[in-house]
Amino acid sequence: ETTLRAAAAKAGLFFGVAASPGRLSSIVGQEFNQLTPENDMKPSTIATSSGALQNTGAADTLVNHAQSNNMVVRGHTMVWHSQAGSLQGANQATLNTFIGNALTRWGNRIAYWDVVNEALEDNNTGRRRTQWPHTLNRDANGDGDFFDSTDTDVIRDSFIRAKQVVQQNSLSTKLCINDYDVEGLTVQGGTANRKANALYDIVRTYRQYIDCVGFQSHFNDNPNSIISNDLQANIQRFADLGVEVHLTEVDIDDDLSNNDIGQGQADNYRKVVRACLNVARCTGITVWGISDSESWRSSERGLLFTGGNGNYQRKAAYTAVLDELNKG
Ligand code: G3I
Numbered sequence: 001e002t003t004l005r006a007a008a009a010k011a012g013l014f015f016g017v018a019a020s021p022g023r024l025s026s027i028v029g030q031e032f033n034q035l036t037p038e039n040d041m042k043p044s045t046i047a048t049s050s051g052a053l054q055n056t057g058a059a060d061t062l063v064n065h066a067q068s069n070n071m072v073v074r075g076h077t078m079v080w081h082s083q084a085g086s087l088q089g090a091n092q093a094t095l096n097t098f099i100g101n102a103l104t105r106w107g108n109r110i111a112y113w114d115v116v117n118e119a120l121e122d123n124n125t126g127r128r129r130t131q132w133p134h135t136l137n138r139d140a141n142g143d144g145d146f147f148d149s150t151d152t153d154v155i156r157d158s159f160i161r162a163k164q165v166v167q168q169n170s171l172s173t174k175l176c177i178n179d180y181d182v183e184g185l186t187v188q189g190g191t192a193n194r195k196a197n198a199l200y201d202i203v204r205t206y207r208q209y210i211d212c213v214g215f216q217s218h219f220n221d222n223p224n225s226i227i228s229n230d231l232q233a234n235i236q237r238f239a240d241l242g243v244e245v246h247l248t249e250v251d252i253d254d255d256l257s258n259n260d261i262g263q264g265q266a267d268n269y270r271k272v273v274r275a276c277l278n279v280a281r282c283t284g285i286t287v288w289g290i291s292d293s294e295s296w297r298s299s300e301r302g303l304l305f306t307g308g309n310g311n312y313q314r315k316a317a318y319t320a321v322l323d324e325l326n327k328g
Helices: 004-011 026-031 057-068 092-109 154-168 194-205 231-239 263-277 316-327
Strands: 014-019 034-037 072-079 112-117 174-179 212-215 244-252 282-287 305-308 311-314
Touching: 004 014, 004 026, 004 316, 014 026, 014 072, 026 057, 034 057, 034 282, 057 072, 057 092, 072 092, 072 154, 072 174, 072 244, 092 112, 092 154, 112 154, 154 174, 174 194, 174 244, 194 231, 212 231, 231 244, 231 263, 244 263, 263 282, 263 316
Parallel strands: 014 034, 014 282, 034 072, 072 112, 112 174, 174 212, 212 244, 244 282
Antiparallel strands: 305 311
């Protein structure tokens, strides 16, 4: 196959891209069969303080573009401490209202929704505690465990609400939890990735409400970095819980210091794609933008194309991904 989307489809996955309305050039529909709104479905854009929807125009544009190009959509994202806009500080009831409105607004036009994003601490101590919405959590019996049935748990309660809305409206939309630095079984130095373990515990505990797990996959171009050989093993253990796994926001730094004209980056992309291909329930990969110059981390040249404004050139990383997908 000669496009990422065709090669991926043949291998049984989607290959997607994060997009904004200003970036919908023809390459989006040619190369990708999945689309994630990079910013336009975040509460900061679409939520009012009461959980109603507003300003859905950009999101609609993206969903319509996806539909007319036969792309599936990943909605991104509902319950998140960042980019919450007027929803910031809302209680669980208001979050639930927003969850219901967002799910029913697009219905089955959204195949996957990131219901909860980045719920875990960076310092590997488990769930966020000090930032809203995680400050809504109540450890009712004070035993330090937020998973007791008497506790209020924003992750669990948001997924319960989302699942209820899906069922009441007979939707096929799948409900995902998404995070970063959860990709490897181990971290640099070979110690266990406790952030990944914390995510694993959440998914295992709430498996009945959670359909899919996103590993954001913002990687470094360094053979000893988080693109470790245990990416596949970590994908596998989540898949073994019965959930789909997606690599949802892939970009890989190109470390120019090694003068390898993007070859190390291309090899790393190959490894990441291979890890997903090797696990049947790893059903999709999304790159976080089309070209380096339009990326949130543009100075690190982490994507598959150079150029901009609809005029893009393929990099070595593009060729590596296409080739690996074509191997199936
Ligand atoms: O649209 C305004 C523009 O009008 C204004 O002139 C400009 C001035 O700063 O800002 C523009 O908004 C920016 C927006 O991106 C669109 O470019 C925001 O400031 C900026 O904060 C926002 O950054 C986004 C970031 O999330 C915010 O947290 C990035 O584009 C987006 O790629 C990034 O995506 C996140 C995922 O949602 C979650 N995982 C991590 C990932 C990378 O940070």
